[in-house]
Amino acid sequence: MHKVSRRQKLMLTLPGLMLLAAFFIGSGVEAINGNLPVASAANAESSMEMHSKASECAGEQRKPSFGSAVVVSSGEVVCGDLISFGGEVVIRGEVNGDVVAFAGNVVVDGAVNGAVTLYGGNFTSQNGAHINGDVHVCGGRWTREADSQLYGSIIGCTRGVDLLLGNDGGVTFRFWSALTWVVLGILLTKL
Template identity: 45%
Template structure:
């Protein structure tokens, strides 16, 4: 019989499935220390977590950075998927499935070959970008965020126009030779604007997710990490992943330009900004 059931993901701290305890369903953790001495009747999905197993896991283990350690007497009925994580096997454990190291299969976010491919390096890159922008440019992100919310359609149109006109403009500037430094500057501006816009859209996604699943942990940094994680995972989906990445990028890019890189409000907000 089930004794525990985690309906929401766990963020930080320690998650323990003790002896004689049975965890129903899946177990999802972010940056946690996980000790499984009892039984988990589902999958274990962990992001940047350390998992020590002395009990039983009926499903698969998916580790996105971190460590999974099997101790003597542990039993894993499924597979262990490693995405940049490390696996340590015990002397008397039982693994019915296989250990699949997908770290070498890391690919870019755009994926249209019918398979799901997740890049831990892309996730870490975007998390670092998002946290850095939130730490050093919080007001700019807030103004871009407000523009995305208040002027969604206009932001998307401006982003589409910008990315459409940029290549021919850059080609002309490069062809003129003397304008190459200007072309490089415009290219850098586009890259910075895309990064700022994407991180801000990720923040909005994270805010929505955290409000629904874990309002007690609904802080800005957690919102950014969760939102960018969701965005990278969605961008790794086969066939539609590239549409998600391009769509969110264009939306954020347009909002960045409309707000002049987050230096002013494009229009009066409908409610006070939550600084």
């Protein structure tokens, strides 16, 4: 009889702990501390001027890159999405499409007319950079220099977990996340 009530207590506690973990993973710590991501906005006319100044596309659409650097040279215009797995993306020219990087850094010193999404990498917007879209940084940090322009929002989707675990982002995020779930699993099975 005692084991039945213990099991029921565990079954009632488990969803609560899962909701609490989901809250912290979904940037709950940032909401509590008041460190929500800052949205930098500009007027729509400036953004439209950037789109109207877009040059003609050069060459073919690039294929996804695996483990090597992707460089868009100054004066080069790429139409289409840039996708990189495990390599650095450096944009000195112009990209008319989205930029997606997995386990790699993105450095923008040119123009991006689309969203920038990073999973496990850092984002740097250098002086003179123009980004017409949102920047999503998951498991990394973003750095924006003073003379760069962002016509969208910067969204840090895992920064709450980084603050909770004292992590600086990057590849070690997966280790701390896995360790947290293993410890939670052991604690829940011992109840």
